[in-house]
Amino acid sequence: MRSKLFILLVLAMAGCMPKNNRPMGEGAGSTDYREPWRPQFHFSPASGWMNDPNGMVYYDGEYHLFYQHYPDSTVWGPMHWGHAISTDLVHWQQMPIAIYPDTLGWIFSGSAVLDAENSSGLGTAENPPLVAIYTYHNDLLGRNGQNPQSQGIAYSTDKGRSWTKYPGNPVLKSPGINDFRDPKVFLHQETQKWIMALAVQDRIHFYSSPDLLTWSFESDFGKDLGAHGGVWECPDLFPMVVEEIGLTKWVLLVNINPGGPNGGSANQYFVGDFDGHTFTPDPEFLTTLESGATETSPFNNWVDWGRDNYAGVTWSNIPPSDGRRLLIGWMSNWQYANVVPTSTWRSACTLVRELKLVHDHNSFLLVSRPVSELQTLRDTASHVKLPPETFSGEKILDAGMVTLSQCEMILEFEAGENLPDTLEITLENELNERYNFGYDPQKGLLYSNRSNAGGTGFSDQFAGTATAPFKTEKSLQLHLFVDAASIEIFVNGGQRVMTEILFPSTGFKTLKVNAKGAEVTLNQAELYSLRRIW
Numbered sequence: 001m002r003s004k005l006f007i008l009l010v011l012a013m014a015g016c017m018p019k020n021n022r023p024m025g026e027g028a029g030s031t032d033y034r035e036p037w038r039p040q041f042h043f044s045p046a047s048g049w050m051n052d053p054n055g056m057v058y059y060d061g062e063y064h065l066f067y068q069h070y071p072d073s074t075v076w077g078p079m080h081w082g083h084a085i086s087t088d089l090v091h092w093q094q095m096p097i098a099i100y101p102d103t104l105g106w107i108f109s110g111s112a113v114l115d116a117e118n119s120s121g122l123g124t125a126e127n128p129p130l131v132a133i134y135t136y137h138n139d140l141l142g143r144n145g146q147n148p149q150s151q152g153i154a155y156s157t158d159k160g161r162s163w164t165k166y167p168g169n170p171v172l173k174s175p176g177i178n179d180f181r182d183p184k185v186f187l188h189q190e191t192q193k194w195i196m197a198l199a200v201q202d203r204i205h206f207y208s209s210p211d212l213l214t215w216s217f218e219s220d221f222g223k224d225l226g227a228h229g230g231v232w233e234c235p236d237l238f239p240m241v242v243e244e245i246g247l248t249k250w251v252l253l254v255n256i257n258p259g260g261p262n263g264g265s266a267n268q269y270f271v272g273d274f275d276g277h278t279f280t281p282d283p284e285f286l287t288t289l290e291s292g293a294t295e296t297s298p299f300n301n302w303v304d305w306g307r308d309n310y311a312g313v314t315w316s317n318i319p320p321s322d323g324r325r326l327l328i329g330w331m332s333n334w335q336y337a338n339v340v341p342t343s344t345w346r347s348a349c350t351l352v353r354e355l356k357l358v359h360d361h362n363s364f365l366l367v368s369r370p371v372s373e374l375q376t377l378r379d380t381a382s383h384v385k386l387p388p389e390t391f392s393g394e395k396i397l398d399a400g401m402v403t404l405s406q407c408e409m410i411l412e413f414e415a416g417e418n419l420p421d422t423l424e425i426t427l428e429n430e431l432n433e434r435y436n437f438g439y440d441p442q443k444g445l446l447y448s449n450r451s452n453a454g455g456t457g458f459s460d461q462f463a464g465t466a467t468a469p470f471k472t473e474k475s476l477q478l479h480l481f482v483d484a485a486s487i488e489i490f491v492n493g494g495q496r497v498m499t500e501i502l503f504p505s506t507g508f509k510t511l512k513v514n515a516k517g518a519e520v521t522l523n524q525a526e527l528y529s530l531r532r533i534w
């Protein structure tokens with residue numbers, strides 16, 4: 001937030017104030033989505049700046065994705081809610097900007113719900129409203145030493161196409177705290193009240209409401225728990241059924257910046273119970289961590305261990321017949337988000353992931369997997385399936401006609417008698433730029449090294465190796481997605497995930513595996529080029 005405030009100051013001095021009467025469609029820009037490093041199967045804004053995904057809600061056959069957006073620049077500035085719609089979680093249609101700043105402030109992160117019973121009275125019983133709940137950030141107040149943040153709402157009765165601000169805004173004022181933001185709202189079935197989880201500096205506040213318009217404080221959580229290397233932002237709270245044991249637990253996501261396990265921004269989680277008033281964590285989530293987890297840290301509850309999955313929260317109103325808990329994150333990190341070398345737009349979202357809560361070593365593990373809809377992008381004509389093979393040392397895998405800079409790979413390794421010192425995969429281009437991902441069984445670590453994978457000079461915080469603690473017996477399954485400037489790696493069914501962005505000068509052409517010091521068997525190796533979504 002500190003670097004953002006600096007940018008704000010610069011923008012304010014340059015007279016860069018929000019324009020409220022932008023014509024419909026602006027922000028959509030004109031692009032063929034072919035610029036260098038433009039993702040081909042991830043959502044990125046047609047033009048301008050993007051950070052957090054916001055207000056994801058499913059309604060009437062459409063998945064809405066709103067996002068923090070500054071249309072006038074490719075660096076962070078006066079925030080709007082950009083908008084995109086998908087009918088399959090894979091293809092996205094860029095929509096006009098949904099919510100503009102106004103005299104109460106810029107439109108920071110938040111959520112959206114279907115008010116099915118029209119409890120707010122903002123729609124009708126026949127046509128219930130979609131209601132967006134967001135943070136107003138009033139820059140002027142902030143600069144005059146007053147609390148800049150409050151919560152406002154806007155509603156839509158035309159399937160999210162146009163949004164009207166509630167005349168009684170703000171609906172929740174700050175009790176005298178600067179960091180007071182990112183409301184995530186849901187209907188608590190048992191009490192039939194709306195619950196808001198709000199990030200307040202170093203903790204989460206819970207509020208309740210009968211109608212989305214008036215809010216009462218219920219409780220706070222987390223001042224002494226979890227990671228505290230930075231400010232808490234963008235929470236989410238939802239129930240999940242642990243399928244093996246048929247138990248319902250509540251998962252609380254809390255994004256934090258900085259203080260992530262590999263520096264900068266990251267998303268931590270807690271598992272416990274919620275009774276409509278208070279979140280009570282399970283005993284194994286009672287750890288505190290002052291600054292950034294390390295491999296020896298007892299606090300290992302991160303949604304993603306890569307450096308580029310921030311501000312992730314889940315969709316609301318997914319129909320019970322589907323029942324999935326779907327997450328999407330911002331594929332960047334505040335350490336360098338404003339300076340990555342893209343031209344007319346900045347940042348993309350992660351792939352949409354399905355979350356599962358599994359019982360693991362007397363605790364709970366939040367697992368994420370890419371949604372199955374992504375399989376529709378597989379180009380079966382260039383599909384490569386290699387026969388099983390036992391090898392040691394370095395080996396080039398024949399990727400055939402697969403485009404390695406736009407692909408999906410499933411690699412499954414089985415160790416022999418002895419475990420290798422490391423098991424590594426490398427993606428390389430003709431300029432000898434290479435990205436390495438590997439597993440070190442002795443250290444019990446996964447690692448992702450982008451130091452030599454292309455441009456890193458735009459920020460001294462970009463190069464380097466990210467690690468994640470991980471132990472597996474004999475087999476390692478990697479499910480990878482490479483898309484121009486990003487790689488997402490789901491390990492052993494999503495028990496660990498690492499999402500990283502990279503900026504190779506040209507596309508990767510060679511795929512190598514290297515089992516150092518022992519034989520391993522590559523039991524499964526399937527590669528697919530993925531079709532572009534634009």
Ligand code: FRU
Pocket residue numbers: 001051052068079108109135181182233234311
């Ligand atoms: C997280 C965040 C939020 C805030 C938004 C502003 O990345 O800092 O806390 O609402 O970005 O753009």
